[in-house]
Amino acid sequence: MKKKEILKKVVVISLSIILVLVIFVGFSLAQEKEIRIGAIVDLSGPLSQFGPDWLKAGEMAAKEINSLGGLFGQQIKLYVEDGKTDVEEGVKAAKKLIPINKVIAIYGPTSDIVIGIMDFCADNKVPVISGVSGSSRLDKIGGKYQYRTCPSDSYEGVADAAFAYDELGLKNVSLITADEEGTLSVSGAFKETYEKLGGKILKDVLISPGQATYMSSIQLAFEPKPEGLLLSANMDVAATVIKEWLRAGYGAKIMCGSDIGPGKFVDLVGKKNVEGVYYTTIASDPNTVSYKSFDMKWRALTGSEPGYGVPNCYDAMVLYGLAIQAAGKATGEGIAENMHKVANPPGVKVYSFAEGKEQLLLGNDIDYEGASGPCDFDEYGNVAGGFSKYVFDSNGEGVLVKYYPAGSLK
């Protein structure tokens, strides 16, 4: 028995030593002259379909900046953590990135995580920027250390309402909403606007994800025979609802939010089952100079179209680069002080990092117009943004139906 005890103690002690060593190794590698930016992206979890692309967009921007000589001769290095769309994971990630990896800024988290780490980051003078944190909770609490290059969910709900009432002419609808923060905020905004426009909400059903069967909840929503249904839920719940809708032959037009799109979702529902279903994406004006050049670079890198949130993430990283350049030093404070200056008018309009850097070196003030939109921050770090409504065709591909440019909706 005694030997076992000693053995156990040895194991525990050696494990501790290994842990300390690992930490040391981690640190020594981080001593070179580099600009450290932390990326908290959802690589696993409910948004894992999108996460890797969001990361790629940021990496692409960073590479671009580095290839132009970096910032003050220093290269950007990204420290990547998986946020898993989970607040706790995000907080743990931030608590590792800031004190340990000594990042000066954080890129890319989704809404819940942004809210969770905002105060901690602000206290440490680390700005947070994201291309995908759309929650309406962030509408009024952003500021110096928190920015987003994507429009708020509040706008998405407004766009959905306008589309339903004006474009599709639906006078009454029901809603099915997943009982989660992001989906609830879109539904809420939709309801408000839709009723203001004169539409009637027939039934508002909440669904808790993770059940065996949803048929009864779905039936509740369709029972009053609405002309349309707003389906604000993530992929697997939405897939189940649509299949049930087909099964029961309920009729009505189905409008989904931005949680679904072509690709994985279509596989989930079945290609032949999605025809006629509408969905939303945050949209950039595809005709701008910035978008076109970004689009080219993205296709060259990945061979496919930029997906949901990708241009926004790209712009986020570019803005970091420009803000650092403008600040003259690589610190979080510097970024915070210069973000508005490089993103908002007045200034020379620039459409890429290269242009921006050039102008800054000439001593000019700039106004970056990004791939995702004008990227003009208000006092809370928000931008206005455009939305597009698509419809699935018989092949499960999306067809553009209507584009609402930034600022066109009240």
Place this chain on the structure above:
Amino acid sequence: MVARLIQHILFGTVTGSILVLASLGFTMVERLDNFVNISHGQLLAIGAYFMLLFYNILGWGFIISVVLTVFLTALMGLLVYKVFFKPILHFGTVTLIITSAGVGTILNGAIEYIGGPDAHALNLPIFKIIKIGGFSLISKDYFGIIIVGIISIVIIQLFLQKTKMGKAFRAVSSNRSLAETKGINLGSLSTLIWLLAGGTAGLAGILLGVVGSLTPDMGWNQTMFIMSVAVLGGLGNIYGIMIASFIVGLTMDVGILIFPSGYKPALAFAIIIIALLIKPEGIFEE
């Protein structure tokens, strides 16, 4: 109004059928080995994912995929028993429960690792609802689920009452040592019960795949409902479970006509609370 009620009752029956299959194995194991196997929910997920493998990825026929899935999940159940639980059966109930929590985590991790964190779907054809006289009733595949549920109940019933093994099973749970002296082969009985547990779980998993999508967490999600059924019906009480499954299913799907929709799963859990306050051993006596 009546038509709606009927439809919701049918929905509740479908939910109940799936719950019956999901909870049967759980109950049988509890009765035989006297512990709560928290990892049972994972066997459902394993079944669903096997079905995904055979039907979707390999593209084999529906019937053969079902048969293979049930068979393999049954084997998985047995394997889990032999590797994790059998060696420590004498360690006591508490250890077994905690081990089952650990096993559940291992299986969940394995499923997530192999299947990936994203959702999948079985991509079965969608059957339209059958309408009789203008009233919507139920679609063919959902009706099939109810049939499967009923057939399974009948089979289990026959097993318990008519077969030698079944009677042995009932004897063992009341008094293990006495049963042993009477010459009942515990080894082969255990094997059979665990195979049955795995098999029913696999079947339940397939049904879950029919009505919804597959996610790595589906095992844990169902575990709560299985527990509700088990508590209501009485742990180890097979007939109680059968009735309890339908009570839970109906309460949820019919209750939604009355209560706010967001509370649907909470209705199932509320049943636990009520059941426990009135009669913690379960509403039904064996």
Place this chain on the structure above:
Amino acid sequence: MEWMNFLVVMGCLLLIYGIIAVAYNVQYGYTKMVNFGTVAWFAIGAYTYAILTTHPPLPEDFYRFGFGFPILVGIIGAGIVSGLVAYLIGLPILKLKGHYFAIVTFAFAEILRHMLINEKWLTNGTVGFFALRQPWVNLMSANAYTYFSFFLMVVALLLTYFLLNKICKAPFGRVLKGIRENDTVCLFLGKKVPSFKMKAFVITSIFMGIAGSLYASMYMTLVTPSMFTSMVSFLVLFAVVVGGKGNNKGAILGMFLLMFVDQFTRFIEVPTSFAVRMSSIRGIIYGLLLVMVLRFLPQGIIKEKKVIYPEGR
């Protein structure tokens, strides 16, 4: 100094979970109450703190109660409410046997989580409460605050450890152990078993609630229902079982091991595609460790000291 900073940050979380583990140890290790719903009391503590200290509701908020009380009120309130709930829940369920108790506590934790999501008037639903105030955060720089909160946590854990230890070494603790070994004998000896169990249950729940309030205020500064899943209960269970039941040092060791596995799997530099799978691997490691320890080291790593009474007592 960076590694110091890291250890401090990691340590904070470890200490908070450590409090729960030590408290849980009294339930499980000493009294053999298999509570699978520890996260419920953690959550109750955290949310009570949030409701007591957050500002009164604005028009856009769902919740109706926000009192804006000072932080200390929040922490004490968290403990009190947790204890109260433990008492109320304990009344019907403490008499249940081992595995019934386990299921019931598990179910209670899940029901509580659904309530946290659905009772928007109380808990603000899935949005939860954020921007919770940290004690004395304005008095110092962010960096110093990390060390300060660590220090506070150490104090809290030490307090918990000593308080609970004292309770357990005292005759109260011996009775608890007696209940674990054979509660019928204890009854026979005239000890009021149910009231002892209740006392242990309530006292430990108070500590868990306070741990929850510390977690909400100092570490996370927000509460959402997604933070309180059954995984937390499982982790506490893991720590106590693996570390060694029946003694508080073991609980802390178990927590340390848990944190180690958690952080180690974060620190290894792996390609991004593999990182996605890391969380599932982490789950497998936890489960495997737990199962193996239970099988081969049923007493846990740090065994309980058997008290040997000198002859002729």
